Amino acid sequence: MKIIQTPQEMSAFSAQMRRENKKIALVPTMGALHEGHLSLIDIAKKNSDITVVSIFVNPTQFGPNEDFSAYPRQLEEDAKACEGRGVDVVFAPLASSIYKKDASTCVVEEEISANLCGKSRPTHFRGVTTVVAILFNIVKPDVAVFGEKDAQQVSVIKRMVRDLFMDVEIIRAPLVRQENGLALSSRNKYLHGMQLETACRLSESLKVGKAMVEEGCRNIDRVKAAIVNSLAKSSRIRVIYVEIVDAETSLPVKELVPGKCRAAIAVWLDQTRLIDNMVL
Amino acid sequence: MKIIQTPQEMSAFSAQMRRENKKIALVPTMGALHEGHLSLIDIAKKNSDITVVSIFVNPTQFGPNEDFSAYPRQLEEDAKACEGRGVDVVFAPLASSIYKKDASTCVVEEEISANLCGKSRPTHFRGVTTVVAILFNIVKPDVAVFGEKDAQQVSVIKRMVRDLFMDVEIIRAPLVRQENGLALSSRNKYLHGMQLETACRLSESLKVGKAMVEEGCRNIDRVKAAIVNSLAKSSRIRVIYVEIVDAETSLPVKELVPGKCRAAIAVWLDQTRLIDNMVL
Numbered sequence: 001m002k003i004i005q006t007p008q009e010m011s012a013f014s015a016q017m018r019r020e021n022k023k024i025a026l027v028p029t030m031g032a033l034h035e036g037h038l039s040l041i042d043i044a045k046k047n048s049d050i051t052v053v054s055i056f057v058n059p060t061q062f063g064p065n066e067d068f069s070a071y072p073r074q075l076e077e078d079a080k081a082c083e084g085r086g087v088d089v090v091f092a093p094l095a096s097s098i099y100k101k102d103a104s105t106c107v108v109e110e111e112i113s114a115n116l117c118g119k120s121r122p123t124h125f126r127g128v129t130t131v132v133a134i135l136f137n138i139v140k141p142d143v144a145v146f147g148e149k150d151a152q153q154v155s156v157i158k159r160m161v162r163d164l165f166m167d168v169e170i171i172r173a174p175l176v177r178q179e180n181g182l183a184l185s186s187r188n189k190y191l192h193g194m195q196l197e198t199a200c201r202l203s204e205s206l207k208v209g210k211a212m213v214e215e216g217c218r219n220i221d222r223v224k225a226a227i228v229n230s231l232a233k234s235s236r237i238r239v240i241y242v243e244i245v246d247a248e249t250s251l252p253v254k255e256l257v258p259g260k261c262r263a264a265i266a267v268w269l270d271q272t273r274l275i276d277n278m279v280l
Numbered sequence: 281m282k283i284i285q286t287p288q289e290m291s292a293f294s295a296q297m298r299r300e301n302k303k304i305a306l307v308p309t310m311g312a313l314h315e316g317h318l319s320l321i322d323i324a325k326k327n328s329d330i331t332v333v334s335i336f337v338n339p340t341q342f343g344p345n346e347d348f349s350a351y352p353r354q355l356e357e358d359a360k361a362c363e364g365r366g367v368d369v370v371f372a373p374l375a376s377s378i379y380k381k382d383a384s385t386c387v388v389e390e391e392i393s394a395n396l397c398g399k400s401r402p403t404h405f406r407g408v409t410t411v412v413a414i415l416f417n418i419v420k421p422d423v424a425v426f427g428e429k430d431a432q433q434v435s436v437i438k439r440m441v442r443d444l445f446m447d448v449e450i451i452r453a454p455l456v457r458q459e460n461g462l463a464l465s466s467r468n469k470y471l472h473g474m475q476l477e478t479a480c481r482l483s484e485s486l487k488v489g490k491a492m493v494e495e496g497c498r499n500i501d502r503v504k505a506a507i508v509n510s511l512a513k514s515s516r517i518r519v520i521y522v523e524i525v526d527a528e529t530s531l532p533v534k535e536l537v538p539g540k541c542r543a544a545i546a547v548w549l550d551q552t553r554l555i556d557n558m559v560l
Contacts (some may be wrong), residue, residue, distance in 0.1 A: 104391035105443035111384035
C-alpha cells in the first residue's frame with residue numbers, strides 16, 4: 001500500500017492508473033477509521049481496480065466553535081486498518097497543500113445544504129462540497145463511496161456532481177450500527193461511560209418512528225413528536241432537529257411515503273453533537 | 281467539423297479523444313464570434329490535437345437588468361467561421377441541458393471577483409466560474425484559451441483552477457484591436473455611427489495612461505486621473521471604474537511597476553457597457 005502526501009504525487013499516480021485503464025474508487029474520510037469506514041472500503045474495492053482512501057481533517061467544514069482541533073487524528077493506526085482491508089493508496093495531504101493561504105474559491109450547494117445540519121452549521125456544507133470537489137480533481141475517481149450516516153452530505157454531493165457535470169459515480173453506502181444500535185461515528189470517541197448508553201437513545205427514537213409508520217401512521221408531525229418524546233427520555237439530550245425528509249434528496253417532504261422518507265435527527269449529548277437517520 | 285448539442289455526446293466524444301491520447305483545447309465563447317475569438321482558436325489549435333469551441337450564451341452571468349435577451353446570437357454564421365478556422369468541434373448546448381430547473385450548485389471565487397466589474401455586476405463572476413467549471417467537466421480539456429479583453433475574468437478563472445486543482449492549463453491570449461484602437465467585442469454590435477468613433481476613447485485614454493508611465497510617472501492616482509479626464513472628453517461616456525491592478529491577478533496594487541500593472545476601465549457609452557484594459 002502506498003501512502004501519498006502531496007496532491008502532485010496523487011494526481012500523477014491517478015493519471016498513470018487511468019492511462020492503464022484502471023478504474024479508481026475514492027473513499028473520502030477524515031480518518032479515525034471505524035468499521036463504518038471499512039465497510040465503505042469494501043464497497044469501493046468491489047467497484048474498482050484501485051481503491052484510494054483520503055484521510056484529511058478538513059478545516060473548512062468545521063465552524064469557528066466546533067471540534068476541529070479536538071477531532072481524533074491517528075494516521076498510523078488508520079493506515080494499518082486500510083492496509084489490512086486491501087486499500088491501494090492512502091492519500092493524506094497536509095492542509096497547507098490543499099488550501100493556499102490566499103485561496104478564494106469554493107463550491108456551494110444552496111438548496112439541500114440549507115436544511116437540517118445546514119441550519120446549525122451554516123458553513124459546514126460549503127466546506128464539504130469544496131474539499132470533495134478538490135479531492136475529485138486530484139484523485140480523479142470513477143467512483144466515490146460515501147456513508148449513509150451522513151445522509152444529507154450524500155444528497156448534497158450527489159446534487160453537486162449532477163449540477164456541475166462531475167464525471168464520478170456516487171455510491172451511497174449503508175449506515176453501520178453497533179449491536180446496541182449506536183451508529184458508528186468517529187465522534188463516538190468523545191463519549192464515555194453512561195454517555196455511550198445514552199447515545200443509543202438516538203437509534204431507539206428512530207425505531208419508534210419507524211414502528212409508527214409500519215403500523216400505518218402517515219402523519220409527519222405525529223412521527224416527529226414521537227421521536228422527540230423518545231429522545232427526551234434522557235435529560236442529557238438536547239434536540240437540535242428532528243425532521244422527516246426525502247430519503248434520496250434530504251429535502252423536506254409533505255407526505256410520508258414508506259420507504260421513500262427518512263427521519264433525520266441531530267442532538268447534543270452533553271458536549272458532543274451526534275446525528276443519526278433511518279429510512280421509514 | 282462536428283456540431284455537438286448535448287453534454288452527453290460532448291462528454292463521450294472527449295472521453296474517446298482522451299483514450300486516443302489526443303490533447304484537447306477548449307475555447308469557451310458566447311458566440312457572435314469576431315477576429316478576437318478567432319485568434320483564440322488559432323492559439324488553441326497550436327496547443328492541441330483537437331480544438332473545441334463552445335458557444336453558449338450563459339444566462340447565469342447576466343444580471344437581471346442586463347442584455348441577456350439582446351445578446352447577439354448567430355450560430356450558423358459562428359459555425360461557418362469556426363469551420364473556416366479549422367475547429368474540430370463546436371459545442372452548442374441548450375441552456376436547459378446545462379442548467380436543470382432545480383440546479384442549486386455554483387462555484388464562487390470571492391476575492392478577485394469582488395473588484396472591478398464584480399462591484400457593478402455582483403453575480404456576474406459566479407455565473408462565469410460556474411459555467412466554466414461545468415464546461416471543463418463536460419469537455420475535459422487539457423488547455424483552455426481565454427482572451428485578455430476580459431482580463432479580470434482570466435484572473436478569476438486562473439484562481440479557480442488553482443484553488444480547486446482543476447487539471448487544465450489556462451492560456452491568456454492577447455487582446456485584439458481594430459486599426460482605430462477599439463478592442464474587439466461582441467457588444468460592439470450595439471454601437472452605431474458616432475458611437476463607434478466615441479468608443480475609441482477607451483483605448484485612447486489607456487494610451488494616455490501608458491504614455492505617462494513610459495515617461496516615468498509612478499503615481500497611481502495621477503495615472504487614473506489622466507485616464508478619467510481623457511474619457512471625459514466625450515459627454516456620451518459615463519465612467520463605471522478606472523483602476524490600476526496587478527496584471528496577473530487583477531487585484532489592487534499599491535505600487536505602479538511598469539510591465540506588471542494593468543489599467544482596467546469600464547464605461548457606459550450611451551446604453552452600452554464597454555470594458556478595456558492595457559498593461560502599463
